[in-house]
Amino acid sequence: MGDNTLVLSHRVSEWCGVAPVLEEDIALANTALDLIGQTQLWLGLAGEIEGKGRDADTLAFRRDVWDFRNVLLAEQPNGDFGQTMMRQYLFDTWHLLQLKALKGSSNAQIAAIAEKAVKEVTYHVERSGDTVIGLGDGTEESHQRMQKALDRLWPYVGELFVSDAVDQALSAKGIAPEPTSLREEYDTAVNAVLAEATLTRPDSDFAHQGGKTGVRHTEHLGHMLTEMQWLQRAYPDATW
Amino acid sequence: MxxxxxxxxxxxxxxxxxxxxxxxxxxxxxxxxxxxxxxxxxxxxxxxxxxxxxxxxxxxxxxxxxxxxxxxxxxxxxxxxxxxxxxTTDWLSESGKAKLEDYGIAPPRPAGGPQHCPRCKSAKVERISQFGSTPCKAQWRCQSCLEPFDYFKCI
CATH class of the missing domain: 3.30.300.130 (Fe-S cluster assembly (FSCA))
Structure with missing residues (x-):
């Protein structure tokens, strides 16, 4: 959860100061801010459970690509504004379902973070969904761009629902939901928005994988981390 | 001490x-x-x-x-x-809500939008964006006096 919000937050923050209109610039920066706040909570908890004295900052700035466990969707480049918003919508819809399930986690700290985050993400998905509809069912140009964004990003959706041994162990203890259990509700929500946006969902549900396990990230993550971690790499332990 | x-x-x-x-x-x-x-x-x-x-x-x-x-x-x-x-915004005190409105920020309401413009009190208001100058605020505009204003959004 923490790597997903960290990586996506950084991606979204890349728009700060250069978004198409002021309101969108502010909205993107706010979304990035919510996600980075959630990152501090998730990675803080992860470091605490690990018990090796690593805090959220250490986990964010002192790990390289192969140690990141975010889904490949989160690290995809921004592309144009439409592609950014399509990525956001596809992620937000899953994020909200996941957080709603985590509110009932048997781990009280996880449940508390989810309870806080669900309120913020409700606003995220409202905006990204509205924007996908507005641009998809917009001009010929915006429609084409949104369809292209959907076609490009759809192969990264499936990984959100892939279940491995860790997920099964978490689910057995009531800590987190089985990823597969969220798929039906996700499809229902996404299909409704795509229909309203006059966009066509790709036929194939082929899914790129390797982000969540850390086995094979896309080339984009390494480039992103060199920028995000530049200061700590050049001046370890720098503070001000 | x-x-x-x-x-x-x-x-x-x-x-x-x-x-x-x-x-x-x-x-x-x-x-x-x-x-x-x-x-x-x-x-x-x-x-x-x-x-x-x-x-x-x-x-x-x-x-x-x-x-x-x-x-x-x-x-x-x-x-x-x-x-x-x-x-939750439900925990904002009543006096806090009144002070917000005096300051020019429309207080949160369960209905999900401001009751009226905090300046001219017109009920003709429209939403510009759910995201405002801080995470807790949204941008709205009054259609009567045309002033944009902040709305403390409900969470």
């Missing part, structure tokens, strides 16, 4: 005088983010809940609480963060 421990009521009174760093017309107690104040032995324990998890004011708020209480002679102080139950 205080001779005797001040009562909790006194401490709440002090906290009521600490302004929110982003919206200084309301106090931290108006905002409803001070969850609890307790004495643990001779240490004063103040429990604070964040409004939004990424709110940059959180660390300033903690600093302001510490500064205010130290100025009153509190030496042993512990600040705790509590996430659950998550902060």
């Amino acid at each position: 205080v001779e005797e421990k001040p009562t909790l009521e006194t401490v709440w009174g002090w906290l009521d005088a600490v302004p929110d760093p982003e919206i200084p017309v309301i106090s931290l107690t108006d905002l409803g983010i001070i969850r609890d104040v307790q004495w643990q032995g001779d240490t004063l324990e103040v429990t604070v809940t964040p409004t939004y998890s990424g709110c940059p004011a959180t660390s300033i708020i903690n600093l302001d609480i510490e500064t205010a209480l130290r100025a009153k002679g509190i030496e042993k102080l512990s600040l705790k963060r509590q996430l659950s139950p998550a902060w």
Whole structure:
């Protein structure tokens, strides 16, 4: 959860100061801010459970690509504004379902973070969904761009629902939901928005994988981390 | 150095005088983010809940609480963060809502939008964006006086 919000937050923050209109610039920066706040909570908890004295900052700035466990969707480049918003919508819809399930986690700290985050993400998905509809069912140009964004990003959706041994162990203890259990509700929500946006969902549900396990990230993550971690790499332990 | 421990009521009174760093017309107690104040032995324990998890004011708020209480002679102080139950705009005090409106920020309403323009009171208002100058605010505009204004959004 923490790597997903960290990586996506950084991606979204890349728009700060250069978004198409002021309101969108502010909205993107706010979304990035919510996600980075959630990152501090998730990675803080992860470091605490690990018990090796690593805090959220250490986990964010002192790990390289192969140690990141975010889904490949989160690290995809921004592309144009439409592609950014399509990525956001596809992620937000899953994020909200996941957080709603985590509110009932048997781990009280996880449940508390989810309870806080669900309120913020409700606003995220409202905006990204509205924007996908507005641009998809917009001009010929915006429609084409949104369809292209959907076609490009759809192969990264499936990984959100892939279940491995860790997920099964978490689910057995009531800590987190089985990823597969969220798929039906996700499809229902996404299909409704795509229909309203006059966009066509790709036929194939082929899914790129390797982000969540850390086995094979896309080339984009390494480039992103060199920028995000530049200061700590050049001046370890720098503070001000 | 205080001779005797001040009562909790006194401490709440002090906290009521600490302004929110982003919206200084309301106090931290108006905002409803001070969850609890307790004495643990001779240490004063103040429990604070964040409004939004990424709110940059959180660390300033903690600093302001510490500064205010130290100025009153509190030496042993512990600040705790509590996430659950998550902060909700329902905890804004009625006086806090009135002060917000006087300041030009429409207070939150369960209906999900402002009742009227905080300046001219016209009910003809429209939403510009759910995301505003801080995580807790949305941008709205009055269609009568044409002024844009902040709306403290409901969470």
